[in-house]
Amino acid sequence: MEKLLLLGDEAIAQGALDAGISGIYAYPGTPSTEITEYVQRSKQARETSVRSAWSSNEKTAMEAAIGMSYAGKRAMVCMKHVGLNVAADAFMNSAVTGANGGLVFVSADDPSMHSSQNEQDSRFFGKFAMMPVLEPSNQQEAYDMAHYGFELSEKFETPVLMRITTRLAHSRADVTLRDKVTQNECKLPDDLKQFVLLPAIARKRYKLLLDNQNYFEEASDNSGFNKYIDADDKKIGIITTGIAYNYLMENFEDGKVPHPVLKITQYPLPKAMIEKMAAEVDEMYIFEEGAPIVEEMIRGFLNKGIKVRGRLDGLVPRDGELNPNLVAKAVGKEITKGNPIPDIVMPRPPKLCDGCPHIFSYNALNEALEEHGTGRVMSDIGCYTLGALEPFNAINSCVDMGASVTMAKGASDAGMHPVVGVIGDSTFTHSGMTGLLDCINDKTPVTIMILDNETTGMTGGQKSSALGRLEQICLGLGVEKEHLHVINPVKKEHDANVTIIKNELAYKGVSVIIPRRECLVTLTKSKRAAKKSK
Amino acid sequence: MKKDIILAGVGGQGILTIAATIGYAAVESNLYLKQAEVHGMSQRGGDVQSHFRLSDKPINSDLIPEGRADLIIAVEPMEALRYLPYLAPDGWVITNTTPFVNIPNYPNIEDVLSSIDSQPNKIALDADRIAKDLGTPKAANIVTLGAASKVLGMDMKSLEASLGTLFGKKGEKVVNANIAALRAGREFADKN
Numbered sequence: 001m002e003k004l005l006l007l008g009d010e011a012i013a014q015g016a017l018d019a020g021i022s023g024i025y026a027y028p029g030t031p032s033t034e035i036t037e038y039v040q041r042s043k044q045a046r047e048t049s050v051r052s053a054w055s056s057n058e059k060t061a062m063e064a065a066i067g068m069s070y071a072g073k074r075a076m077v078c079m080k081h082v083g084l085n086v087a088a089d090a091f092m093n094s095a096v097t098g099a100n101g102g103l104v105f106v107s108a109d110d111p112s113m114h115s116s117q118n119e120q121d122s123r124f125f126g127k128f129a130m131m132p133v134l135e136p137s138n139q140q141e142a143y144d145m146a147h148y149g150f151e152l153s154e155k156f157e158t159p160v161l162m163r164i165t166t167r168l169a170h171s172r173a174d175v176t177l178r179d180k181v182t183q184n185e186c187k188l189p190d191d192l193k194q195f196v197l198l199p200a201i202a203r204k205r206y207k208l209l210l211d212n213q214n215y216f217e218e219a220s221d222n223s224g225f226n227k228y229i230d231a232d233d234k235k236i237g238i239i240t241t242g243i244a245y246n247y248l249m250e251n252f253e254d255g256k257v258p259h260p261v262l263k264i265t266q267y268p269l270p271k272a273m274i275e276k277m278a279a280e281v282d283e284m285y286i287f288e289e290g291a292p293i294v295e296e297m298i299r300g301f302l303n304k305g306i307k308v309r310g311r312l313d314g315l316v317p318r319d320g321e322l323n324p325n326l327v328a329k330a331v332g333k334e335i336t337k338g339n340p341i342p343d344i345v346m347p348r349p350p351k352l353c354d355g356c357p358h359i360f361s362y363n364a365l366n367e368a369l370e371e372h373g374t375g376r377v378m379s380d381i382g383c384y385t386l387g388a389l390e391p392f393n394a395i396n397s398c399v400d401m402g403a404s405v406t407m408a409k410g411a412s413d414a415g416m417h418p419v420v421g422v423i424g425d426s427t428f429t430h431s432g433m434t435g436l437l438d439c440i441n442d443k444t445p446v447t448i449m450i451l452d453n454e455t456t457g458m459t460g461g462q463k464s465s466a467l468g469r470l471e472q473i474c475l476g477l478g479v480e481k482e483h484l485h486v487i488n489p490v491k492k493e494h495d496a497n498v499t500i501i502k503n504e505l506a507y508k509g510v511s512v513i514i515p516r517r518e519c520l521v522t523l524t525k526s527k528r529a530a531k532k533s534k
Numbered sequence: 535m536k537k538d539i540i541l542a543g544v545g546g547q548g549i550l551t552i553a554a555t556i557g558y559a560a561v562e563s564n565l566y567l568k569q570a571e572v573h574g575m576s577q578r579g580g581d582v583q584s585h586f587r588l589s590d591k592p593i594n595s596d597l598i599p600e601g602r603a604d605l606i607i608a609v610e611p612m613e614a615l616r617y618l619p620y621l622a623p624d625g626w627v628i629t630n631t632t633p634f635v636n637i638p639n640y641p642n643i644e645d646v647l648s649s650i651d652s653q654p655n656k657i658a659l660d661a662d663r664i665a666k667d668l669g670t671p672k673a674a675n676i677v678t679l680g681a682a683s684k685v686l687g688m689d690m691k692s693l694e695a696s697l698g699t700l701f702g703k704k705g706e707k708v709v710n711a712n713i714a715a716l717r718a719g720r721e722f723a724d725k726n
Binding site: 007030031033034114172174243246249323325335336338339341342344347348349351353383386459 | 544545557561566567568569570571572573574575577578579580581585593594595596597598599600601602603612613615616618619620621622623625636637638639640641642645646649
């Protein structure tokens with residue numbers, strides 16, 4: 001069989017392609033971005049016409065995929081964990097509608113918050129929606145489970161959530177491929193009202209979802225992905241979820257753990273296996289990459305019966321990623337450690353690139369706001385969030401996609417003036433447009449700066465849905481022409497830019513200023529590509 | 535055979551190219567490998583690292599346990615020191631000595647270099663200078679890899695072959711320049 005060296009993300013993409021998807025839908029977000037990028041680059045995807053362009057946000061992505069599933073074809077949706085919040089409405093209801101063509105959602109969590117605002121665990125969402133959840137422990141399983149996820153989805157006519165974490169998403173290993181499945185033909189659902197969630201139908205569908213839980217659980221017990229590895233020393237039984245299994249195995253020569261181990265990679269929890277362990281061991285240790293969700297379930301509110309240990313009692317830390325050392329300590333293995341980091345080593349936080357257009361936007365904004373004092377700038381999610389750090393100290397919020405516009409509105413409603421919202425072009429079309437419409441309908445005194453670097457920068461330069469459309473969108477929403485400005489964020493325009501911003505700060509209505517200059521990273525990339533093609 | 539390697543540098547310095555070079559050679563030698571990379575925010579001029587694990591047996595963890603790394607290969611000297619907790623007592627530090635100063639509080643470079651010098655097993659070379667002298671200033675990462683090849687346990691031929699695979703699309707000139715950089719790094723390590 002063919003073998004490839006793949007990131008966890010890429011393994012999922014290849015698995016989905018080999019499972020015969022007809023489309024992949026996504027908005028970029030670390031650590032999920034490389035799944036869709038892989039499909040976009042894939043020759044196999046091109047030859048079989050798999051659609052893969054970026055969506056405006058995770059909700060539009062998921063809804064389009066549900067539509068593709070309705071039409072009988074297999075579709076995948078990819079997002080980072082907080083993207084699942086954006087898509088939550090579609091997500092929750094899709095569990096009730098069920099699927100027609102296979103439907104797999106991938107949510108990539110980021111414990112330890114390497115590149116995120118929180119470390120929420122998507123498995124809660126899976127449980128919330130009562131959907132089967134797959135949590136591969138390595139790259140090969142990521143590939144196999146992408147494949148299997150579509151079978152499971154079509155077998156039980158349900159969407160399936162695949163949950164991964166940063167270390168699997170961005171770690172490379174060899175993956176053996178399976179036979180390719182051809183794409184489904186278009187085929188309507190047997191019941192044309194399946195997707196009509198009118199209360200009377202929704203109640204029926206919901207009962208069906210509840211009835212299906214037994215089948216989902218049976219699948220968890222029998223699919224072979226959850227493994228019970230028995231051993232003699234029953235003082236302790238160990239449950240691992242996802243990649244925590246690897247950290248446990250790392251600590252035992254040739255993977256021979258003296259205690260029974262239950263490796264969980266598929267949910268709902270495999271009840272029979274957990275009952276077996278609980279009946280045989282004195283104590284259970286639970287290692288989860290993420291929140292203590294399995295631990296809480298097994299321990300129960302009253303915490304009676306068998307002793308359960310994990311993140312809740314401090315056996316391993318309550319937050320952050322696990323690693324081999326943390327698990328070693330928990331299972332009483334010797335902890336190795338090299339020399340400490342010398343005191344002279346300084347932190348090296350990320351920063352805006354030299355010459356980045358955002359630098360000039362912030363310099364102008366800071367000067368224009370000088371006379372009003374600090375604390376007046378709501379911002380958003382992207383490279384420009386780095387404007388919160390030295391030397392700019394230019395922004396005062398970063399909460400969720402689009403919140404700059406609406407938080408600025410709220411602060412303005414509270415009586416603050418002037419108040420500024422700073423948002424990127426891609427973030428604006430992701431979730432800023434509706435907030436701007438609220439401002440316009442209320443004639444709220446706010447100055448919105450849409451930093452247009454003509455790309456989705458932070459995630460590596462994916463095409464922005466806003467490209468070439470910002471003025472049209474703003475005017476269409478109702479921004480007054482005389483209060484819509486496009487400026488050039490370069491040093492020599494600094495004074496002119498300060499004047500424009502100052503004038504609009506004084507205006508008691510909605511102003512939009514668009515500093516526009518291409519991201520240097522994508523500019524360099526496209527120049528290099530142009531040179532090559534010559 | 536087992537080699538656990540921490541690759542360290544600053545976003546944009548090309549540690550993933552080092553990883554890919556070793557990776558291709560490892561696949562050719564039928565070794566197992568796991569390589570955890572940093573993507574996202576840190577790539578914007580922040581510190582980046584990659585955990586690179588090679589073995590003739592299947593590998594469990596994507597992350598190297600602290601105190602177990604056989605090598606730290608760093609394209610920047612302060613970044614080499616940042617990962618000392620991962621280094622095994624008999625492990626090696628191989629680092630470029632040219633600092634990448636993009637923070638206002640970068641320490642005195644003499645202190646950084648003397649801290650590296652106090653490590654029991656080290657190869658410190660001015661890879662930027664060597665690359666510049668070769669006329670390929672961008673290949674400091676490959677020069678550093680060349681120096682590391684001495685303790686890496688992989689022969690030069692297979693590393694050179696993977697440079698061919700990696701840079702083949704860019705033409706023979708680029709491949710040869712990188713091979714020259716690799717050899718220059720190795721030569722430094724052999725002489726010092």
